[in-house]
Amino acid sequence: MEKLQLKIWLSERLPFISQIDSFLRQKTVPRHKYSIFYLFGGLSLFLFGIQLVTGILLALYYEPTPENANESIKRIITEVSFGWLVRSIHAWGADFMVAAVLMHMFSTYFMKAYRKPREFMWLSGSIILFLILGFAFTGYLLPWDTTAYFATQIGTEIPKSIPLVGELVVTLLRGGGEIGSEALRRMYMIHVTILPIVSLVLILFHVTLQQVLGTSKPIGIPEKYPAIPFLPNYIYRDIIVWTYILILLLGVAMIRPVAYGDKVDEYASAPVGIKPEWYFLPLYQTLRVVPTTVFSLNGEMLVNICLVIGSVVWVAIPFLDRRANREENNVVFQLLGIILVLYCAISVVVGKFT
Amino acid sequence: MQPKGPINSRRNFLTRILSAWAGFTAVPFILGIVRFIYPPLRTDKLIESIAAAKVDDIPANGAKIIKFNKRPVIIVRTLDEQYKAFSAVCTHLGCIVEYKGEQGGYFQCNCHGSMFDMNGRNIRGPAAVPLPQLRVSLKDTDIIVSVVVS
Numbered sequence: 023m024e025k026l027q028l029k030i031w032l033s034e035r036l037p038f039i040s041q042i043d044s045f046l047r048q049k050t051v052p053r054h055k056y057s058i059f060y061l062f063g064g065l066s067l068f069l070f071g072i073q074l075v076t077g078i079l080l081a082l083y084y085e086p087t088p089e090n091a092n093e094s095i096k097r098i099i100t101e102v103s104f105g106w107l108v109r110s111i112h113a114w115g116a117d118f119m120v121a122a123v124l125m126h127m128f129s130t131y132f133m134k135a136y137r138k139p140r141e142f143m144w145l146s147g148s149i150i151l152f153l154i155l156g157f158a159f160t161g162y163l164l165p166w167d168t169t170a171y172f173a174t175q176i177g178t179e180i181p182k183s184i185p186l187v188g189e190l191v192v193t194l195l196r197g198g199g200e201i202g203s204e205a206l207r208r209m210y211m212i213h214v215t216i217l218p219i220v221s222l223v224l225i226l227f228h229v230t231l232q233q234v235l236g237t238s239k240p241i242g243i244p245e246k247y248p249a250i251p252f253l254p255n256y257i258y259r260d261i262i263v264w265t266y267i268l269i270l271l272l273g274v275a276m277i278r279p280v281a282y283g284d285k286v287d288e289y290a291s292a293p294v295g296i297k298p299e300w301y302f303l304p305l306y307q308t309l310r311v312v313p314t315t316v317f318s319l320n321g322e323m324l325v326n327i328c329l330v331i332g333s334v335v336w337v338a339i340p341f342l343d344r345r346a347n348r349e350e351n352n353v354v355f356q357l358l359g360i361i362l363v364l365y366c367a368i369s370v371v372v373g374k375f376t
Numbered sequence: 377m378q379p380k381g382p383i384n385s386r387r388n389f390l391t392r393i394l395s396a397w398a399g400f401t402a403v404p405f406i407l408g409i410v411r412f413i414y415p416p417l418r419t420d421k422l423i424e425s426i427a428a429a430k431v432d433d434i435p436a437n438g439a440k441i442i443k444f445n446k447r448p449v450i451i452v453r454t455l456d457e458q459y460k461a462f463s464a465v466c467t468h469l470g471c472i473v474e475y476k477g478e479q480g481g482y483f484q485c486n487c488h489g490s491m492f493d494m495n496g497r498n499i500r501g502p503a504a505v506p507l508p509q510l511r512v513s514l515k516d517t518d519i520i521v522s523v524v525v526s
Binding site (some may be wrong): 172175176179180190193194197198200204288289290291292293294295296306309310312313314315320321322 | 413414415418441442443446447448464468469470471472473474475485486487488489498501502503504
């Protein structure tokens with residue numbers, strides 16, 4: 023009785039809660055042979071939440087100065103209760119999250135879920151992907167160890183060859199000419215303020231659109247079973263997957279805790295075998311194999327220009343694939359996706375082992 | 377966005393004026409923010425030469441990285457007792473190169489595998505530009521490194 027009274031009391035003051043509840047109870051999720059891929063969206067959101075919580079915890083002890091950054095990481099690992107675990111979850115969580123977001127993006131692509139009326143979902147999702155990669159990149163420098171230093175040196179040097187704006191972008195990112203205290207402070211500020219705020223706004227937009235527009239069905243795939251109610255049935259599925267992934271993440275974080283690297287020596291040679299994280303390996307491998315000059319153009323500049331054009335085309339896919347809007351499959355776009363996946367997979371393997 | 381109502385209505389006119397005013401006032405704020413984000417350029421006075429190391433600091437066929445004008449410089453002592461100095465910053469993406477004395481004497485960037493010969497020339501990509509060379513002289517037991525030669 024009291025519970026009912028409380029519910030009435032709340033619904034009188036927060037009327038939108040009951041509206042959202044009844045909306046979600048009416049919503050359904052399609053069931054077909056590819057419906058397992060729907061889980062990656064929710065999983066990405068869950069992992070984002072983990073990163074947010076562990077990031078806030080780490081920020082309590084981390085100090086973003088060249089003198090203290092590496093020491094503060096050491097302190098987190100060795101002195102703070104569960105510090106090593108929180109840091110390890112945060113570092114591994116980044117890998118998990120990028121993987122989940124990529125899976126979500128490619129499943130969206132191949133199921134053509136970007137087609138009308140979900141163009142803005144694809145658009146916001148693509149920007150969120152870039153922001154997630156931005157999180158990974160800016161967070162990488164924060165331990166202020168040798169690998170982080172050279173990875174950031176390379177990463178911030180890459181835009182330099184972009185015509186007109188390259189130098190400006192590099193100076194803005196580094197806060198000057200070289201990687202130093204200004205660069206560390208900027209990376210930290212971007213990592214803990216700008217990226218979370220923009221991401222949260224975009225994620226809210228993306229998830230709201232998903233709820234309003236519903237879940238897309240792939241073209242020409244018959245539904246063998248009736249759709250699943252979103253609340254509570256589908257949420258239960260989500261929670262089961264989240265639990266498995268949480269166990270896996272905890273297991274990896276405990277069995278393979280992230281290593282503590284030596285403090286940066288800005289006047290030492292880059293160590294042998296220095297490589298970026300797996301999700302940046304396609305770019306790394308491309309820069310390694312592209313000749314210095316291609317058709318009398320600077321190879322690095324060519325890679326940059328291709329990267330910018332490729333990203334713009336990728337974001338604009340819903341507006342380019344017109345056949346998808348007519349519920350027709352388009353072999354060209356399917357092939358484009360397969361080539362991209364193969365290129366990324368091969369360059370990750372080659373980049374990692376050569 | 378097209379304001380509702382007759383095209384010449386008072387409200388329509390005010391909406392357009394206010395929109396233009398909002399845009400006009402936003403511009404200096406945005407430019408100010410961009411200018412604020414752009415870091416102030418520090419013009420430190422360039423040092424023309426320094427006593428970078430002692431002769432005995434560098435073994436034969438060995439190298440040492442020193443700080444010169446806030447940038448890393450690599451000094452090499454060749455097998456025939458010559459001293460050479462180059463900017464240690466790889467001309468590809470800015471990693472610091474390593475001297476490979478035992479493998480025949482060359483500079484290697486461990487980030488993307490670029491190589492430079494003993495004259496700083498790029499002999500393997502992806503670096504497309506040689507390492508800038510600096511002048512080296514000896515004064516008693518001091519190795520003096522001075523401004524860029526090439």
